[in-house]
Amino acid sequence: MATTPFYNRVQKLRSRYPERRSAVLPALQLAQEEHGGWLPPEALREVADALDETPGYVLSIASFYDMLNLEPVGRHLVEVCTNLSCALAGAQAVLDAFAGELGVEPGGTAEDGLATLRAIECAGGCGRAPVVVVDGVYREPVHPEDVPEIVGELRGD
Amino acid sequence: METELFLAGTEDHDLRRISEYREVGGYAALEKARALTPQQVLDEITGATLRGRGGAGFPMGRKASLLAKDTGKPIYLVVNADESEPGAFKDRDVMGLTPHRLLEGCLITAHGIESTAVFIYIRGEYEHEFEVLRDALEEVLAADLLGGVSIVVHRGAGAYICGEETALLESLEGNRGQPRPRPPFPPVNGLYGAPTQINNVSTIALVPKIVELGAEAFSKIGAPSAPGTAVFSLSGCIARPGNYERPLGTTLRELIYDVGGGVADGRELKAIIPGGSSVPVLTPDQVDTPMDYDSIGAAGSFFGSAALIVIDERVCMVQLALRAAQFYMHESCGRCTPCRVGTRWLVQLLQKIEEGEGEERDLDLLESVCDRMLGKSLCALGDFAVYPVSSYLRKYRSDFEAHLGGAGCPFHESPIEGIVAPVSQHSGHPEVAHV
Numbered sequence: 001m002a003t004t005p006f007y008n009r010v011q012k013l014r015s016r017y018p019e020r021r022s023a024v025l026p027a028l029q030l031a032q033e034e035h036g037g038w039l040p041p042e043a044l045r046e047v048a049d050a051l052d053e054t055p056g057y058v059l060s061i062a063s064f065y066d067m068l069n070l071e072p073v074g075r076h077l078v079e080v081c082t083n084l085s086c087a088l089a090g091a092q093a094v095l096d097a098f099a100g101e102l103g104v105e106p107g108g109t110a111e112d113g114l115a116t117l118r119a120i121e122c123a124g125g126c127g128r129a130p131v132v133v134v135d136g137v138y139r140e141p142v143h144p145e146d147v148p149e150i151v152g153e154l155r156g157d
Numbered sequence: 158m159e160t161e162l163f164l165a166g167t168e169d170h171d172l173r174r175i176s177e178y179r180e181v182g183g184y185a186a187l188e189k190a191r192a193l194t195p196q197q198v199l200d201e202i203t204g205a206t207l208r209g210r211g212g213a214g215f216p217m218g219r220k221a222s223l224l225a226k227d228t229g230k231p232i233y234l235v236v237n238a239d240e241s242e243p244g245a246f247k248d249r250d251v252m253g254l255t256p257h258r259l260l261e262g263c264l265i266t267a268h269g270i271e272s273t274a275v276f277i278y279i280r281g282e283y284e285h286e287f288e289v290l291r292d293a294l295e296e297v298l299a300a301d302l303l304g305g306v307s308i309v310v311h312r313g314a315g316a317y318i319c320g321e322e323t324a325l326l327e328s329l330e331g332n333r334g335q336p337r338p339r340p341p342f343p344p345v346n347g348l349y350g351a352p353t354q355i356n357n358v359s360t361i362a363l364v365p366k367i368v369e370l371g372a373e374a375f376s377k378i379g380a381p382s383a384p385g386t387a388v389f390s391l392s393g394c395i396a397r398p399g400n401y402e403r404p405l406g407t408t409l410r411e412l413i414y415d416v417g418g419g420v421a422d423g424r425e426l427k428a429i430i431p432g433g434s435s436v437p438v439l440t441p442d443q444v445d446t447p448m449d450y451d452s453i454g455a456a457g458s459f460f461g462s463a464a465l466i467v468i469d470e471r472v473c474m475v476q477l478a479l480r481a482a483q484f485y486m487h488e489s490c491g492r493c494t495p496c497r498v499g500t501r502w503l504v505q506l507l508q509k510i511e512e513g514e515g516e517e518r519d520l521d522l523l524e525s526v527c528d529r530m531l532g533k534s535l536c537a538l539g540d541f542a543v544y545p546v547s548s549y550l551r552k553y554r555s556d557f558e559a560h561l562g563g564a565g566c567p568f569h570e571s572p573i574e575g576i577v578a579p580v581s582q583h584s585g586h587p588e589v590a591h592v
Binding site: 061 | 231240241244245274280311314317328330331333391393394400434464468472477480481484487488572574576579
């Protein structure tokens with residue numbers, strides 16, 4: 001088998017663990033980064049090849065975790081926590097504001113591909129609610145009036 | 158000045174840097190511990206009655222005493238940094254502000270249990286804290302403090318269930334994060350089938366202070382049955398939300414009113430969730446209960462992750478129950494039928510009640526579903542889904558009854574009305590859409 005840079009990076013991950021299978025999650029995270037934020041079938045095959053697993057096994061892992069995406073996402077990922085403490089602090093109005101500004105329902109991707117919008121479960125920022133996570137970076141708190149500026153930032157990227 | 162064990166030194170030092178951590182005495186405890194025998198280190202931890210800060214409150218020293226000896230296999234130390242309980246955000250600050258205290262705790266504990274391999278399983282969303290921890294670990298490596306111990310920081314990928322210790326081990330082994338049947342328990346058969354000590358971030362982060370102060374001095378802080386401090390996470394309808402370190406045994410009243418500034422906007426207190434969304438709710442007349450494992454237990458709830466969610470008079474307890482139930486439905490791993498199916502039933506029944514389509518018998522059915530779920534699953538998630546629903550129903554039954562007979566939700570000021578939960582994005586069933 002030809003060794004690709006990805007293959008070699010996964011071998012390095014693999015060497016950190018007593019058993020190779022432990023590297024499945026870090027390898028999937030790496031593959032997702034390299035494939036534009038999601039895991040197309042070829043990404044699952046690359047992970048499987050690098051770890052001597054089957055693509056089916058790798059898919060069974062990928063489908064278990066919320067942060068691994070099996071469908072394409074937008075260029076940015078906007079996640080609004082709607083769990084108890086954020087809900088009490090007005091998360092729904094924040095989610096609505098993003099939906100309006102991006103022109104997309106929660107769970108969907110804007111037509112121009114700018115961003116995917118999601119409601120998520122507790123992100124662990126309850127003391128600075130409502131929490132919004134943009135491309136993995138916590139913004140806390142975010143109020144509806146902050147939303148146009150955040151979306152503007154994403155457009156300007 | 159409040160007694161600080163976790164956050165000591167953070168006010169005037171950047172404790173993410175090893176040089177500043179050393180200025181406040183950092184890594185002196187490690188040196189002291191390494192001069193002791195492993196058993197002497199464990200004796201200090203046992204003598205301090207250090208109880209687990211992750212939720213169950215199990216004494217760390219007793220856990221270590223259960224580790225299988227002479228198995229011919231390595232002994233692993235696994236740190237549970239998968240903090241995901243709604244309302245909880247203490248470990249995030251412990252890692253983000255004092256990463257070296259956690260790493261020092263790992264190295265001291267590793268010496269105590271004679272382990273050379275440590276894994277820290279951190280929830281995937283905590284990317285910033287992961288980076289802080291990784292940078293701190295590089296400093297530890299550069300300072301040659303590892304002493305032959307390896308520490309791997311392993312990132313999760315978004316699954317509440319992986320905070321359950323056996324699900325965490327499965328996930329760390331590269332499997333789906335589904336809990337294991339017990340026995341065998343992790344001290345006998347844990348990671349890769351080897352004896353494994355698993356502790357929460359906040360438990361391990363206290364270990365250096367125990368070695369520094371000595372068990373006797375440590376056990377004089379806080380409640381006699383549970384010495385030390387906790388980082389209390391205050392959120393919800395409270396004037397000054399945030400993380401505050403206080404001794405165990407501080408009352409809910411002190412935490413809510415003195416520390417947190419009281420209910421936000423001067424509203425009336427309606428309910429207190431003392432330990433994160435999974436624990437039974439307490440009523441305002443219980444506000445003088447001390448926050449320690451035994452006192453909160455006697456009051457009918459759990460200390461949990463010391464995450465207080467304050468609920469004010471406007472909030473509809475049916476909506477709150479529904480949103481909590483949606484969370485547990487979303488996070489159920491699907492392995493045990495009572496949890497997988499029961500969480501869906503809870504959501505459907507609560508949805509029906511919230512929409513005004515419920516009748517008296519639906520409340521009975523809700524109770525019955527709770528009874529049939531409780532204690533019936535491999536792990537506690539099935540119970541966690543029940544505690545909010547059954548306790549809100551029992552203690553705030555009039556809120557539920559006010560919805561019946563076509564009345565619909567009478568709480569027009571409730572701040573969580575119409576909240577969209579992630580289940581509505583994933584579910585193919587429109588009837589379990591949103592509140």
